[in-house]
Amino acid sequence: VKVIVNLKGRENEFRNIAIELIKRFQNDIGE
Incomplete structure (x- = not known):
């Protein structure tokens, strides 16, 4: 999720x- 924070x-x-x-x-690895 930190990748999004780095986006302008x-x-x-x-x-x-x-x-x-x-x-x-997240859905794929969450379940």
């Missing part, structure tokens, strides 16, 4: 995509 505000679109990928990743 102007990269909101990329950050949103990254968040979705991280959520899917």
Whole structure:
């Protein structure tokens, strides 16, 4: 999750995509 913190505000679109990928990743390893 720290990767998101390092992203700049102007990269909101990329950050949103990254968040979705991280959520899917957490779901895969969470269960």
